[in-house]
Amino acid sequence: MVSRILVPAARTAAAARSGLTMRSIVRGFQTSNVVRQEAATVVAPVKKPVGAFRGGLFGFLLGATASGAGMYYYVIDEYRVSNELLTEDIYALQTAVQRIEGYVRTLEEKVHSKKK
Template sequence: MSRIASTARMTIRGISSSSVARQEVVGTVGTAPVKRPVGGFRGGILGFLFGFSASSALSIYYLQQENKIASGLLLASVEELQQGTGKISSHLERLQAVEKELNALKNSGAVKDDVSKVRGEMKKVYDGLHLELLDLRAHVWGVEQDLQKVVKTGK
């Protein structure tokens, strides 16, 4: 109880206008906790680890989003390439079919030499027919002359 009374006296004296040196009362129960400075070594490590963890998590999230976008673009490019390849292969099939038809026409078609030979033969046939026509006209003319002679002479 004497302690409480002395503490009370000090507070009363502290309130009064006299200048009394204040003394700190030290308790006998346990030791006073040691105050560590804020931002000391432990606080710095914890802050660093928290900052590093947060920045790592954000970096991983950002990289995953970039990877997802890049994968989508790559998939779209692959699909576009696949469509282009399909178009090219269909064009190639059509070209091959046209080449086969062209080769068949070349094999069955006439060559310039063949056409020249047929033209020569046709000229020969035409000339032969023309000569036969001229012979026939000459023969008909001769028959007409004979007929006119018979009609004039009456026999």
């Protein structure tokens, strides 16, 4: 429909007399040989493909390194927490021993004073 509007009426009448159809009247997009040759000479840089083995090996090493680093920080954090808990337990045990030692001293003093 649009192609009929753009084609002048004189050309349409002349084409009808010569037996040409509307489709053959409408001019298509064409390029010259020079433009095609210039476009063909532009070559994209060739990238070296990463093979499946090399990519798989790189992925494995990257994953192993990332999981190792995560595990290292997790273990260090757990070690720090357990070390703090152990230190608290040692201090609690030390205060308990000192308290028991105080009780034993008072008992010994009482026994010693009763014997005299």
